Amino acid sequence: MSILIRRSNLIIPANQLRMIRWGWKRNADAVTIDLQDGVPTNEVQLARKMLRNSVDQVGKGGAQVFVRVNANSVYADCAAAVSSNLTGIILPGVESADQVAEADAILSELERQRGVNPGATELAPAIETAAGVWHIRDIITASPRIRQAGIDEAALAASLGITQTAEPDPFVYARGRLCIETIAAGIQPVAVTDPMGLGVDHLSHEAMVKIANNARNLGFKGMVCGHPRWVEAINEAFTPTATLVEYYTQVREVFAQALAAGTAAAPFAGRMIDVPVDEWAKDVLAMSAACAARDAEKQAARNAADAWSNLPVPTMD
């Protein structure tokens, strides 16, 4: 089974031409073009016209490309977004399985019209409300397109009247529920840097890596970030470190020796090693190889990309 490596997902407003143009250089595993929060209503039309070119542009560095659509114009936004170069859409404000089913049907129709492989377009629900957190199981099992789901913490905070501060953390329950339910359903939970990271100016690279590490150690498989400074920190945190790879390589050796000696429980470095530790060691080593392969893939794409290609200038009809 191949591992889905989607550590960093950089979100860029669809109308920010400079960021759209250069976003591919940021080394994100995924780029999300945002038609929702970042784009003023009167620019959405124009942004939609540019969208398929923008998708191609931000994906030049090997990133998978998502579009975050508006909850109240799912069809029009999807119609502007769907092509075989689009990895998926982020569907905001999901509170029920019906909303997922409706978006799924829209994607199926657009795929059929455009010759995209049926079911190829992912659908990632973003939870923004208490109702969404409560109905999470129904939501994430409502479509086979769903491979990842997340909570938009800024939106959830706003909908609950929460002023987000670093301590106390208001989303212990919501995040825990997301991780358990998504992993139980066989899909990946995705974290957000904001407001988990509460801004970026005051954060060192190390501080960002620590935040991303904590997210990983809750069960998250990647993070959506609004600032390019986060990308490398997230990639770093979600890639097994050399120390960890070394440690688990030793774990596998010690465990193999124990098995040969007739036990599957062995002391190692002050801890106790048994079957699940060895299984996890295999997972970490496989993850490490998969991350290296993904990084090489992106590097090759960046090398091949024409850095000087111009973003086509859209015209108004």
Added chain:
Amino acid sequence: MANPHRRLKRSGLTMPIVTERFINNAWHRGCDFINMDLEDSVPPRLKDVARNLVKQSIPVVNKGGADAVCRINHDLMEADLNAVIWPGLVMVNYPKTEYGHEIRRMDEIITRLEAERGIRPGAVEIGANIETAVGVANAYEIVTASPRVRDFGGASGYDMSRDLGVEMFVGFDQFVYGKGEVELAARAAGREPRAAPFTPNTTGSVSDPDRAFAEADASRKCGFRIGGGLHPNVVEPQNRGFSPSDEEISDALWVMQEYRKLAHSSETWFQVDILTVSAQQNPRPLPTDSYLGRFRVIDRYEAARAEELLKWHQLCQERDREKSEAVARVRAAEEPA
């Protein structure tokens, strides 16, 4: 809360049944239970050998008064049950429980084996261990699947970490949601939760007695009563941490004595400044700097807490006596004539 018939499980050692010296030496460690493992500590090629050791090992591990418990393999459930359900085995731990139907199936098999092997019907408990996200998601369905599930817990540890894809021992409460769901399901179903509050552990040591005591003590104060571990070093600290201290017992007796005074008044509560209590008084309350503080409110909630503590203390005492008598009997039998 204190059910006089319940089994105490303050401390217990889990050990590979194939490691003979562990099995042979476990009985005098003072454990409330001994968990003979057929699962993750036993190599695959030894699974058949392992399950056939259980019947003969039951009287070995329980001769010091410990309850004999066995952890079977999730994927070898029927074969394992058939080999391990014998008189003297009080509980079967079922790892990586994910669905209620797994527990119902186990219940059927155990019910049949009890009848066939002369075991009191319903005697064998099922320990449904939650070790995956699916298990957490189905917690209530699982805990209510059989009356044999008398305590219920998990949602942390190596298997859970692997399922979530996280490193353990990172110094924050990674499993808080899952543990909360499982505890809530257990309590809602009227079963005893097997859980522990978060106490930082960044070393991953399984043999640190101070940590074991601190965790057991904190667990007891959070209403949890079940321990267990992997190293003999943690048995005594767990027994101690899960049992009320002499000071707490004296305090509880004092609370009950104070509370009885309310019976002759029209008040429902009153407050005592501990500093006004004579240092010679017996029973006497915990000192002012204890976790209960200096100004103590005496009301029916505080009395209920004290009463439960005293009942629990009595159960602990009886259990400790039972175990020490069993160990003494073995020692006496071993004395050269």
